[in-house]
Amino acid sequence: MTILTIARNTFRENIRDKILYNLILFALIMILSSVALGQLTLGHEEKVIVDIGLSAISIFGTLIAIFIGISLVYKELEKRTVYALLAKPVHRHEFILGKYLGLLCTLLVNVVIMTIGLILTLMYHGGVGFPGYLRLIPAVYLIFLSLALTTALALVFSTFSTPALSALFTFFIWVIGHFNGDLLEFGRLMKSVPLQRLFRVLYYVLPNLSNFTTIDSRNVIESAAYRQPIDPIAVLWVTAYGLLYCGILLSLSIVVFSRRDFK
Amino acid sequence: MAVIEIENLTKDFWVGFWKKRPIRALDSLSLRVQGGEIFGFLGPNGAGKTTTLKILMNLLRPSSGDARILGEPAQSVAMRKRIGYLPENPYFYDYLTAEELLTYAGSLFGIKRTDLDKKVSTLLERVGLSDARKLQLRKFSKGMVQRIGVAQAIINDPEVVFLDEPMSGLDPLGRREVRQVIASLKSRGVTVFFSSHILPDVEALCDRVAIMNKGKLQEEGALEEILKVKIEGHEVILAKVGAQDAAALKDLCDEVTPIGDRIHLRAGTSRQVEAVLSYSIRRGAELISVNPIRPSLEEYFFKEVTEGSKRSDSAPIEFNTRS
Numbered sequence: 001m002t003i004l005t006i007a008r009n010t011f012r013e014n015i016r017d018k019i020l021y022n023l024i025l026f027a028l029i030m031i032l033s034s035v036a037l038g039q040l041t042l043g044h045e046e047k048v049i050v051d052i053g054l055s056a057i058s059i060f061g062t063l064i065a066i067f068i069g070i071s072l073v074y075k076e077l078e079k080r081t082v083y084a085l086l087a088k089p090v091h092r093h094e095f096i097l098g099k100y101l102g103l104l105c106t107l108l109v110n111v112v113i114m115t116i117g118l119i120l121t122l123m124y125h126g127g128v129g130f131p132g133y134l135r136l137i138p139a140v141y142l143i144f145l146s147l148a149l150t151t152a153l154a155l156v157f158s159t160f161s162t163p164a165l166s167a168l169f170t171f172f173i174w175v176i177g178h179f180n181g182d183l184l185e186f187g188r189l190m191k192s193v194p195l196q197r198l199f200r201v202l203y204y205v206l207p208n209l210s211n212f213t214t215i216d217s218r219n220v221i222e223s224a225a226y227r228q229p230i231d232p233i234a235v236l237w238v239t240a241y242g243l244l245y246c247g248i249l250l251s252l253s254i255v256v257f258s259r260r261d262f263k
Numbered sequence: 264m265a266v267i268e269i270e271n272l273t274k275d276f277w278v279g280f281w282k283k284r285p286i287r288a289l290d291s292l293s294l295r296v297q298g299g300e301i302f303g304f305l306g307p308n309g310a311g312k313t314t315t316l317k318i319l320m321n322l323l324r325p326s327s328g329d330a331r332i333l334g335e336p337a338q339s340v341a342m343r344k345r346i347g348y349l350p351e352n353p354y355f356y357d358y359l360t361a362e363e364l365l366t367y368a369g370s371l372f373g374i375k376r377t378d379l380d381k382k383v384s385t386l387l388e389r390v391g392l393s394d395a396r397k398l399q400l401r402k403f404s405k406g407m408v409q410r411i412g413v414a415q416a417i418i419n420d421p422e423v424v425f426l427d428e429p430m431s432g433l434d435p436l437g438r439r440e441v442r443q444v445i446a447s448l449k450s451r452g453v454t455v456f457f458s459s460h461i462l463p464d465v466e467a468l469c470d471r472v473a474i475m476n477k478g479k480l481q482e483e484g485a486l487e488e489i490l491k492v493k494i495e496g497h498e499v500i501l502a503k504v505g506a507q508d509a510a511a512l513k514d515l516c517d518e519v520t521p522i523g524d525r526i527h528l529r530a531g532t533s534r535q536v537e538a539v540l541s542y543s544i545r546r547g548a549e550l551i552s553v554n555p556i557r558p559s560l561e562e563y564f565f566k567e568v569t570e571g572s573k574r575s576d577s578a579p580i581e582f583n584t585r586s
Contacts, residue, residue: 005370009356016358079354084415087320087348087425088371089340262322263276 010102053118069154070166139224146212152249177209267296272328304458306475312458347416351427357401372419406437426457500551
């Protein structure tokens with residue numbers, strides 16, 4: 001209950017924090033690019049719209065997840081709003097989970113609105129019937145899952161670091177996370193055994209974000225654009241991976257935050 | 264019954280980047296606050312008042328020692344349903360309106376929505392913010408923030424309220440309002456523990472006080488005990504006194520100070536007061552006031568704390584003695 005109360009307030013905070021401008025920007029980019037690119041790619045307009053639309057959802061979502069995620073806890077500490085809050089019957093883990101859930105709701109609303117924007121653009125373009133839109137759902141879902149993980153990552157840093165450093169750390173890990181498979185490959189090429197081990201450890205410890213973008217060695221966004229089905233069992237496995245990883249990151253945030261002194 | 268029990272509480276902060284060294288912010292503090300009293304926690308800046316309050320609120324962990332509120336350890340989350348807290352220089356979510364902030368605070372205490380609306384209205388009225396209920400906190404003045412802070416601290420009808428510098432930054436009117444709220448809490452049987460360095464407020468409100476300096480408890484007890492109240496004489500203020508009469512009055516009392524068109528006389532004994540009064544009335548002077556002189560907490564503070572810090576060879580101490 002306390003978690004939901006905090007989540008609701010975090011959501012309200014985010015909504016009043018001008019994120020919606022991002023959406024307007026996104027919608028503009030999408031509409032403009034689809035009109036312009038539609039004329040360049042004869043016969044492939046629909047694919048281009050889906051490709052650009054989903055990529056935009058992923059990019060803007062990641063930006064929101066990082067930029068709000070890193071200030072989620074830090075802002076409460078910096079402005080000392082956390083003092084009055086934690087002096088109430090609120091466990092520290094409830095605070096962290098509430099904050100996380102609140103931002104997740106914001107992201108969900110954003111992703112839903114952006115997806116509606118994408119569908120409207122497709123409708124405006126014409127040629128796609130109702131069931132055609134449904135193929136967007138698995139791709140959007142996987143994007144949201146990766147955003148949930150990115151948010152949890154930003155939250156961990158937010159519990160002990162300044163926003164600038166947190167943004168840097170989160171961004172680095174986000175980038176590495178997308179090329180995680182290369183780490184293992186890179187390690188294999190190493191001659192020294194300790195380095196091989198190091199790269200293997202990094203491969204397992206760092207989040208593998210390409211899990212969310214590539215399924216059966218096919219890019220999810222491309223699959224949606226080319227009307228290729230996405231394997232539901234694989235999606236289930238990725239969901240399990242995402243939930244587990246988020247759980248670990250949230251536990252880490254809670255441990256760090258619970259040990260903190262508020263000077 | 265003691266509602267706040269502090270036993271040998273010590274807090275060290277570790278400072279420095281490479282070579283960490285401890286700074287003792289709180290040194291073996293032991294205190295007991297009884298139910299229903301207003302307890303003043305006094306001391307200059309850096310005396311350890313906020314550190315103590317933060318340990319009591321479980322925002323800081325003590326290096327050693329023990330703190331209990333209402334018989335439960337300070338770390339207990341369940342106990343927090345029964346207490347209220349106003350942080351020092353409070354800052355609340357500025358994107359919320361006064362009403363929303365109190366509703367949020369109330370729902371964290373698990374107060375039912377139906378009761379909450381009524382409670383929020385009553386509280387806003389009590390702290391004089393009824394007109395600002397729909398105003399976002401970013402538009403609040405400092406005094407208004409302080410008052411909404413007091414309101415959020417008492418939304419759960421707490422048994423004990425902790426207020427960290429509740430009067431700081433307030434104008435005289437705002438301070439009087441906060442003072443009234445504190446007094447009304449006492450009349451409802453609430454224990455109030457508040458830290459301050461504004462002495463007149465403490466003198467006006469507190470049953471007992473503790474005086475802190477450099478992390479150590481310097482003295483604790485009833486205000487009268489600490490001040491050892493005895494009337495040191497009277498101050499008589501007169502107007503319409505001629506120069507000749509002023510000279511004559513000098514012989515009748517200890518000290519004469521002309522201030523503007525009035526003169527202030529200090530009479531050590533009641534006999535002197537009598538003599539001054541009968542002379543001045545006979546000579547047609549106008550009597551403005553007669554007041555007993557006793558050492559104020561302020562004077563005590565200066566004496567004790569500066570002496571204490573001289574002993575421990577410390578930096579100069581700042582006090583806020585505005586009344």
